[in-house]
Amino acid sequence: MLLTDYAYDLPEELIAQHPIEHRDQSRLMVMDRSNGSVVHKKFYELIDYLQTGDTLVFNDTRVIPARLYGKRPGSGGRVEVLLLQRLSADEWEVLVRPGKKMQIGAEIIFSDELSCRIVDRTDFGGRRVRFQFTGVFEEILDRLGEMPLPPYIKEKLADKERYQTVYAREQGSAAAPTAGLHFTEQLMTEIRKRGINLAFVTLHVGLGTFRPVHVTDVKKHVMHKEYYSITEETAALLNRTRQSGHKIIAVGTTAVRTLETCSSQGVVVAGSGWTDIFIYPGYRFSVVDGMITNFHLPLSTLLMLVSAFAGREQVLSAYRLAVQEKYQFFSFGDAMLIL
Numbered sequence: 001m002l003l004t005d006y007a008y009d010l011p012e013e014l015i016a017q018h019p020i021e022h023r024d025q026s027r028l029m030v031m032d033r034s035n036g037s038v039v040h041k042k043f044y045e046l047i048d049y050l051q052t053g054d055t056l057v058f059n060d061t062r063v064i065p066a067r068l069y070g071k072r073p074g075s076g077g078r079v080e081v082l083l084l085q086r087l088s089a090d091e092w093e094v095l096v097r098p099g100k101k102m103q104i105g106a107e108i109i110f111s112d113e114l115s116c117r118i119v120d121r122t123d124f125g126g127r128r129v130r131f132q133f134t135g136v137f138e139e140i141l142d143r144l145g146e147m148p149l150p151p152y153i154k155e156k157l158a159d160k161e162r163y164q165t166v167y168a169r170e171q172g173s174a175a176a177p178t179a180g181l182h183f184t185e186q187l188m189t190e191i192r193k194r195g196i197n198l199a200f201v202t203l204h205v206g207l208g209t210f211r212p213v214h215v216t217d218v219k220k221h222v223m224h225k226e227y228y229s230i231t232e233e234t235a236a237l238l239n240r241t242r243q244s245g246h247k248i249i250a251v252g253t254t255a256v257r258t259l260e261t262c263s264s265q266g267v268v269v270a271g272s273g274w275t276d277i278f279i280y281p282g283y284r285f286s287v288v289d290g291m292i293t294n295f296h297l298p299l300s301t302l303l304m305l306v307s308a309f310a311g312r313e314q315v316l317s318a319y320r321l322a323v324q325e326k327y328q329f330f331s332f333g334d335a336m337l338i339l
Contacts, residue, residue: 001218001281005312007298008319016332017155019162024187027327027334029318036314038321043182046292046337052195053246055238056292059177059254060200062168065145065160070110077101079108081116081129082148083141084174084206085227090131093122095207102127114140124207124224138171148174150210150331163331172204172227178294178331179252199237201262202229203254203275213299218280221301228258229272238268242287249290249339253302256288256309263287280304281312290339295322295329310338 020026024044031038050056066083079102082095096102102118109115113134120128133140147160157163165180167188192198207224215221238259241248250256261275262268263286278301291309296302307315318336327334 003213003216003218003299006218006300006303006307006316008316008323010298010323010329014323014326014329014333015152016328016330016334017153018157019181019332022184023166023182024184026182028337029322029327029334030337030339031310031314031318033310033314033338036311036317038318040325043335044187047187047191047194047196049337049339050191050194050196050249051246053197053241053244054249055197055199055241055246056191056249056251057199057201057234057238057255057259058165058167058180058183058251059203059205059258060165060167060169061173061177061202061204061254062171063147063164063173063176063205064171065141065147066174067146067148068110068114068141068144069146070108070115072101073107073109081108082174083145084126085204086172087128090133090137091119092129092131094127094129095125096127096129099125099127110144111140114144124211126207150175152330153332167200170202170204170229172202173206175205175210176331177203177205177252177254179255179292179335181332182292182335183251197237197241199234201234201255201258203227203258205254209254209302211301213301218304221278223276223278223301225274225276227272228261228275230258230262230268230270232270235262235268235270238287242266247289247339248287249292250288251292253291253293253296253305256291256305259287260285279308281308283308285309290337292335292337294331294333294335295319295327297330306336306338 028041068081080097085093116129
């Protein structure tokens, strides 16, 4: 299975640079994975494809202002730090740029109240750092940190809450679970009124979700671990949904990965921990019957996951149609519903 099997051509002007004014007014491509057929809708119309008793599963992680800019003492050289995972009260796994100059022992100054020192290397080119700060770390981070928008978004985000889902509550992500950005509180209320269940899991989005694939053979790619959690209440609801013959629809690839991590032979088990699950074609899904997802980067593990669910050729055909129909791509772009 070659990495080049997941390439497609995308004009740069179709990469969404800012969120749509009304979240649920984005476009929605609905795919029937049994035959690859698609129809074009608005996102709020997804409710017409859900049945009473179905369960939508959301990732309730909340993005932290994870990008910090500092200086090296002495030279004053600029350093960018991206927080990935909290390891203890004052230690984090991070990405640092420029990485070559930031070796163990190097110090980075962010302000009079915040600095850090590199204490170790981590897998995949990361660093382990220990912060020194005066006051409450979260409050300092909220003042100094920036939302970690992907590099393909060139415009500044006027309202940082637009890079959060309306149901985000568990702090810890370095990127948003973007499929959920299309939901409004009103749409979620309407979904509940129709007898459709809403369930919440947590997966803190980190390097595993957005790390590029650098190997020719896809099967040799190693995912970075990310923290997940699913409660007893949520697991029970999902198991009742399956037992009653209704569908479980995951909102986003991170919800898919959480559910598949926590399931065995169609049964969802509550728990928390670290997952490095990598889903690519050939994978047999245990509990997910449908998914809502944005359009993903070429050559990405996210595109491979969607291809595993709906078939590589069908997904790439849908992507080519999306380009033709001028859908908006990636984080602030349009969405797909696959059933």
